[in-house]
Amino acid sequence: MSDLAMLLKGTKKHVMTGVSYMIPFAVAGGVTLAVCVALGGTNSVPTEGALGLIAQIGSAGLGLMVPVLSGYIAYSMADRAGIAPGFIGGYIANSIGAGFLGGLFSGLLAGILAFYLKKIKVPKSMSSVVSIFIVPLVDTLAVCCVMLFLVGQPIAAIMSALTNWLNTMSTGNAVILGIILGAMDCTDMGGPIGKVAYTFGVSMVGTVDAATGLPSTQAMQVMAAVGVSCAIPPLACGISTLMFRNRYSSEQREAGKAALVMGCVSISEGAIPFAAESPLRTIPQLMIAGGLGGAISMLLGAGDPAPWGGFIVAPITTNPLAYCLAIVVGSFVGAILMGIARKPITEDQSIEESADDDQILELSIEM
Template identity: 55%
Template sequence: MLALLKETRKNLMTGVSYMIPFVVAGGILLAVSVLFSGSASVPEEGFLADIANIGETGLGLMVPILSGYIAFSMVDRPGLAPGIIGGMIANTIGAGFIGGIFSGLLAGIVVFYLKKIKIPSSFRSLMPIFIIPLAGTFIVGGLMHWVIGRPIVHLMTALTNWLQAMGTGNLVILGLVLGAMIASDMGGPINKVAFGFGSAMVGTVDPLTGLPSETALAIMAGIAVAICVPPLGMGLASLFAPQKFTSEEKNSGKAALIMGLVGISEGAIPFAAADPLRCIPANIVGSAIGSAAAIWFGAGNPAPWGGWIVAPVANNPFVYLLATVIGASITAFTVVLLKKPVVAAEPQQSDEAEDAFELEFEVM
């Protein structure tokens, strides 16, 4: 057990290395569909909608793959089914990539102990292909549904009520809070609560003008800036301090810049999953300040989306873009300050894992 926990960073890096192609392929396709749709939203019909669907499918597999290959790194192939299915459940209950990391580690621990169960020799051949995947999936899936899922629902309800109770009296403070929430899990429950709050505000209209109020537009501008700061910040950091990122992360950084421009915050997830203690705080600080700056300087956004793609429809578009640059720069500076240079041998770990995976298939 202790040996498993000591190798947590290596296990996370293995999961991230297998996840990155799904993030890049899915995120870029979704970004392209939004970019060419001519509006700050996912197209709902036609050829571009099909491309968006492919992209969303790729992003939807991101968390299950992360979870599955964290478990695979811990306990080999018996961990794949519990890990991937646990990751799918994490997506279903809205736990995001943090839930995926948890389900992967949980699957690895559960399978580790299941492999220690002594059974008659006549049943030993069934352990890796039947008994362990079945029992492991049931235990991990049950814990994700019944133990993890319900608190997440209560958390989302409590956060929504808290935001509503805050009101809009001090928009800058509200912008700091919403920006931090958006960047904390990049698509998870906390992010969804903040984005849903902003979208609901835009959906309300001033009874005199029939248009969204300036307060609602300001809140959505702050959220839109916060959405794109993590991928833009991580992309900039990987360009200006390449010695602190693996070769895979540097490639992901280029894709993250594109996804950030069109408001897809998932582009930063490979960085956050690989090094959460440094990257997530950097994302939170940059997004919070960028969000508050957009509100303070008077930006407004009528579109429930983020990134530079909404700049043409934003109020004070230059201010809006400036706020994204401020937030992304702070995130990039912070993560470069916190991260240590990458050890030269680190990129080889994922290659070794891949070779071991292929070797096992040959043995089978």
């Protein structure tokens, strides 16, 4: 088996390494931001006063999630040589709006390149120069150029095309639009696709009726579908860890508790640890749940005048019962689908996973 095949065979382990280091950032940042939003009383992230300053801490934690994920995926693949390219590549992925999927890609790419660059034969006297200077520099430039020039432009084009498409849909069937927006919100949890749906909803709310000075009924219904589906991913993940405890590791169950808090105030990033660890057992299920939630919201005529989502805006929505029902139904359906998609974790797997975590947390001082 080739070196590349062996390296890629351990992809799940590499991704889990990144996820295990990322979860504390998700918990610290997400819960801090969620509490600030809850205490702010404006249904949005506070920007002024003490709460505004504390909210910056939460935003910093969430902003570091993708770079940490990317950096430690690369570290798992190539030891210290992959850390700098992985972190910087993840930062670039975040800055161009590629979200956690971009972070996964940049981490794997950085790890593969670092792994092969380390294999270049050099005189022993030059080995430290290569490991400290050449490998990080070349790897970082290569990964970031790929992210900026090959990934960034297509993402921008896709976002523009999706926005135009949603604009043509806005006068169409409301339920179909709710399904589309809901599924988009649950695709990448704050990534480019979800941002298109969220931006579309906010722009609709920003278009007020000239006679009343308020957003139109249709605009509020669109934002309600978006607000519902933004809250569903973390809530579904948290509920699933409670309903199917034997199908999640102890670390995931702890992340699920934080996800429940983040879901209540519509911070979709709470679902990223689950989506990064097992995309195929998480993302399709959440898309179905989000689409269902968006459809129910549209069908029952819930309206959201605020550019935010989750239960925190329920008191100011029109038809709050329908709004909350859409969140609850979507979240439980997503939780059940996620639980069904996963296999029970045996005692042996738990012991092995714990041993892997211990190895992950022991940073080697050698290349």
